[in-house]
Amino acid sequence: MPAPMSPCNARLACAIALLASLAACGGGSNPLDNPPQVANPATAGGQKLSFLYFQKCINPIFLMPLPAPDGGAVNTCAGAGCHANATGTGGAFRVEPGAQPVDLADPRNTPEVVRQSAMYKNFYSAQGEVVFGSPTQSRLLAKPRLLNVLHGGGQVFASDQDPAVRRIAYWISRPVPQGQDEFSAAGDSMFTPPNAKEGTCNTQ
Numbered sequence: 001m002p003a004p005m006s007p008c009n010a011r012l013a014c015a016i017a018l019l020a021s022l023a024a025c026g027g028g029s030n031p032l033d034n035p036p037q038v039a040n041p042a043t044a045g046g047q048k049l050s051f052l053y054f055q056k057c058i059n060p061i062f063l064m065p066l067p068a069p070d071g072g073a074v075n076t077c078a079g080a081g082c083h084a085n086a087t088g089t090g091g092a093f094r095v096e097p098g099a100q101p102v103d104l105a106d107p108r109n110t111p112e113v114v115r116q117s118a119m120y121k122n123f124y125s126a127q128g129e130v131v132f133g134s135p136t137q138s139r140l141l142a143k144p145r146l147l148n149v150l151h152g153g154g155q156v157f158a159s160d161q162d163p164a165v166r167r168i169a170y171w172i173s174r175p176v177p178q179g180q181d182e183f184s185a186a187g188d189s190m191f192t193p194p195n196a197k198e199g200t201c202n203t204q
Helices: 009-028 051-063 118-127 139-145 163-174 185-190
Strands: none
Touching: 051 118, 051 163, 051 185, 139 163
């Protein structure tokens, strides 16, 4: 009958067994290290948000004066020190302040041409801050509202009834139909009357 282990040796044996089991799970040489590769699965569905609605109803929000709810200085989302592409310090979300609307009725503005424009860069950056169909989980809304996430610019929108919040939430909640691109004419239905050029921005 083998002699019983001392408490010290027993703890050592347990630690070795634990490390071995972790190594078996992770497959790496260091069980406490990060895995060698991190896989980010592609977004299911492949839908996109409406460029039509973005350039008329969302991009202007980034340019309008926004007084801080606490009485702080007035600024814009696209201002220097915030999300301006050239001088901003606001992380991955970037805005080209001088972006001009693109006339999608002009046959020269093919999708390839539009995707090179400053307005499209703003669209692409904003869409990257979105969880489709879920405004409250989207950083584009959660950060300026301080919904369980910090925002360097503080609280920008105090209420979910703020007109800007309602526009952003509406945009996020209505991706274009499956299989259609971001320039889909289905985006016209997001205006009253249903025409991106002449209509006003729907919010519900």
